[in-house]
Each structure stands twice: as C-alpha cells, then as structure tokens.
Amino acid sequence: MEASHIPRHCPQAEYQLTSVHRDPDKIRFNWGDGHQSGFHTIWLRDNCSCEMCGDHSGGHRFFELNMLPDNLDYQVSHTDQMVEIRWTADDHISRFNTAWLRSHCQSDQERNKRRSNPQLWDASFTQSLPRVSYPDAQQKESELLKIFDAVRSYGIVLLEDVPKTAQATEEIAGLLSFIRETHYGRVFEIISTPEPAVIANAPVPLRPHTDENFREPPPGIMIFHSLRASEDNGGESVMTDGFKLAADYKAMYPQDYQLLSEVPIPHRRFLDNVGLRAEAPMIQHDYFGQVCEFRLNERTMGPIDLPEKLISPVYSALKKMFALSYDSKYHMHYLLKGGEALVFDNARVLHARTGFNGNRHVRLTHVGSDEFYSRWRQLRYKYNGDINLA
Ligand SMILES: [Fe+2]
Numbered sequence: 001m002e003a004s005h006i007p008r009h010c011p012q013a014e015y016q017l018t019s020v021h022r023d024p025d026k027i028r029f030n031w032g033d034g035h036q037s038g039f040h041t042i043w044l045r046d047n048c049s050c051e052m053c054g055d056h057s058g059g060h061r062f063f064e065l066n067m068l069p070d071n072l073d074y075q076v077s078h079t080d081q082m083v084e085i086r087w088t089a090d091d092h093i094s095r096f097n098t099a100w101l102r103s104h105c106q107s108d109q110e111r112n113k114r115r116s117n118p119q120l121w122d123a124s125f126t127q128s129l130p131r132v133s134y135p136d137a138q139q140k141e142s143e144l145l146k147i148f149d150a151v152r153s154y155g156i157v158l159l160e161d162v163p164k165t166a167q168a169t170e171e172i173a174g175l176l177s178f179i180r181e182t183h184y185g186r187v188f189e190i191i192s193t194p195e196p197a198v199i200a201n202a203p204v205p206l207r208p209h210t211d212e213n214f215r216e217p218p219p220g221i222m223i224f225h226s227l228r229a230s231e232d233n234g235g236e237s238v239m240t241d242g243f244k245l246a247a248d249y250k251a252m253y254p255q256d257y258q259l260l261s262e263v264p265i266p267h268r269r270f271l272d273n274v275g276l277r278a279e280a281p282m283i284q285h286d287y288f289g290q291v292c293e294f295r296l297n298e299r300t301m302g303p304i305d306l307p308e309k310l311i312s313p314v315y316s317a318l319k320k321m322f323a324l325s326y327d328s329k330y331h332m333h334y335l336l337k338g339g340e341a342l343v344f345d346n347a348r349v350l351h352a353r354t355g356f357n358g359n360r361h362v363r364l365t366h367v368g369s370d371e372f373y374s375r376w377r378q379l380r381y382k383y384n385g386d387i388n389l390a
Contacts, residue, residue: 050093121332134341220345222364242325261282
C-alpha cells in the first residue's frame with residue numbers, strides 16, 4: 001500500500017520521478033526538476049504504510065521497529081509517480097507515492113521549505129498590518145486561510161467589519177478553532193472601571209508582555225475584539241514582534257541569548273482560589289533550531305529559582321531584554337476601532353496599550369495553538385496540497 005496521506009495529483013516536474021539509484025543503505029531518487037533526494041532503507045521500511053504495517057498519520061500502526069530484520073536488502077522499481085520496494089528478507093512490499101516522498105525529502109533545501117518562515121517586523125509595521133474582512137472569511141475558506149497564513153508569517157492579523165456585539169467574540173473564536181476556557185471564563189471583558197480587580201481593567205498604560213506565562217501552555221492565539229474605542233483616542237494597542245526582539249538580542253548579546261534560551265523563568269499567579277505556576281526559558285527553539293516561542297512578562301515573573309552562580313548573570317540578561325522590549329522602535333501602534341479585532345500569536349507577539357480616559361470596551365478570548373495550527377494545516381492541504389508543514 002502507498003503512504004496514506006497522499007497529496008492531490010501533482011503534475012509538476014518536482015513530483016515526477018525520473019530515475020532511481022541504489023546505494024547499500026540508501027536509495028537516491030532523481031526528480032524532474034533536477035533535485036535529488038536520498039532516503040535510508042531503514043526510514044523507508046519504517047514508513048511503509050501497507051495494511052500489514054499500518055498508518056503513522058492516523059495512529060493505526062502495527063509495524064514495530066523491533067520486528068525489523070537486520071538484512072534490509074531490497075529490489076526497487078518505479079514509474080514516474082510510484083515507487084515499489086521489495087524487501088528481500090521477508091518478501092514484504094512497500095509502495096510510495098512520489099509526491100509523498102518528495103514532501104518528506106530530507107535535504108536542507110526541502111526541509112527549509114517545510115519550516116515556518118516568520119517575517120520579522122518593528123514599529124513601522126502599522127501600514128503593512130495584514131487585514132482580512134471578517135464577513136468574507138466567514139463565507140469563503142480561501143479568505144479564512146488568509147487569517148491563518150498571516151498569523152503564521154507575521155504573528156498577527158486585523159479582522160475588519162466584525163459585528164459590534166458580545167456574541168461575535170465567541171463566533172470569531174469558533175471560526176478559528178475552539179475557545180480555551182480558564183478561571184476567567186470563556187471571555188474576559190476589558191472595560192475601564194473605577195476600582196478594577198486586575199490591572200487590565202484600569203485605564204493605565206501597560207508594558208509589552210505575553211499573557212499568562214504562569215500557565216503551561218500559556219494562552220495560544222489571542223483575540224482582542226473591540227466593541228467600542230475610547231472617545232479620547234487613547235487606549236491604543238501597542239504590539240511588538242518577540243521574534244524580532246530575540247533576533248536583535250542574539251546579535252547584540254550572544255551569551256545572554258544562550259542563557260535566556262536555557263534557564264527556566266518562573267511565572268506565578270496566586271490569587272483567591274488560583275494557584276498557577278509554570279517555568280520555561282524566555283526564548284524557545286523548534287526542532288529546526290529557530291525561535292518558536294517567546295515569553296516575557298515582568299509583572300507575573302516569580303522569584304527566580306536557580307543555582308546561586310546563575311542569579312547575577314540571569315538578572316543581567318533579563319535587564320537587557322526588558323530594556324530592549326520597552327524600546328519604542330519595536331512598538332507598532334494601532335487604535336482598534338469598534339468592529340475590529342486583532343488576532344495574534346501569544347507565543348510570539350507582545351501586547352501593551354497606551355493609557356486612556358474614556359469608555360473603551362474590548363473583549364478578550366483565546367484559542368489553543370494546537371487546534372489553531374491543526375486547522376491551518378488542514379486548510380493548507382485543501383488549498384495548496386501541503387501535507388508536511390512543521
Ligand atoms: Fe495582557
């Protein structure tokens with residue numbers, strides 16, 4: 001059986017197999033666009049998804065590596081769209097769709113296509129902020145995909161023409177994924193009040209931060225749905241690209257960068273019946289080695305709990321990072337109008353706001369990153385044929 005999660009028919013030269021070469025422990029495939037992929041025999045045998053071996057994608061897997069014979073001698077034959085390997089030791093046959101193989105090519109060139117490609121930005125980004133019409137996204141999946149692609153590339157997108165109703169907040173979340181409920185409930189109201197219980201409800205400026213690092217995982221994709229802007233034009237949203245901060249910080253302070261990528265920084269919230277705590281490095285990397293998560297919040301940071309010798313260097317590194325994050329050259333200002341919503345990735349984009357003196361009303365909710373990016377991969381598969389996005 002061929003691999004199960006097969007791309008739709010792809011006539012492009014890059015998926016056309018032109019020739020196959022045998023190495024002792026590897027098979028090299030030459031493609032119509034001139035590229036060559038090499039796959040180890042152990043990898044090919046492990047990825048057989050015939051009825052006997054079962055399917056990795058769906059979790060219905062019967063083949064176990066401990067069953068693997070030591071002898072992986074093989075015979076291989078192919079058409080331009082299919083490869084058949086007969087394993088000599090047990091006469092087992094594996095078949096692979098060529099587009100599936102190319103989509104899993106392990107060359108640097110092909111792996112680079114699969115990883116995320118964040119477009120970094122700074123204060124000047126206001127004019128280029130991606131915008132999507134909410135009614136269009138509701139009606140057409142191709143428009144909906146633009147929301148996901150923008151968050152994937154820039155970490156943020158502005159939705160326009162959203163109804164100015166409380167009901168619409170949960171509808172936006174439902175369009176993107178599932179609301180993640182917390183002790184705050186499903187939606188958090190940010191309205192100026194005389195004696196606020198939390199600082200978010202006071203009409204004071206807030207420093208750039210990522211939210212709720214005392215959870216594991218923290219809130220994923222945040223939705224700020226504006227019902228009413230402040231009459232005094234205050235209460236601007238101030239957004240900062242944490243990946244840009246990390247890149248600049250790495251160039252300026254490489255040793256401090258290494259430290260902040262390794263030491264866990266605790267965040268806590270102990271209030272009433274809430275006892276949340278989580279620790280993670282401020283900067284985290286994915287399996288490609290690129291930054292995938294940035295957590296910064298001076299207000300919720302707990303007492304640092306590290307070996308004595310690390311206390312001074314960590315404070316020194318943190319001080320420089322907070323100073324950088326508070327530099328206005330990174331701060332993109334946007335005044336959310338009633339009927340607009342900002343959707344952004346809390347694992348990348350820091351938010352803040354300027355002070356205000358009016359009746360501002362923003363409703364905040366969030367959806368899990370896993371479900372959000374699951375939906376993105378499904379849409380990318382449906383509209384672009386992508387089957388192997390990191
Ligand atoms: Fe916040």
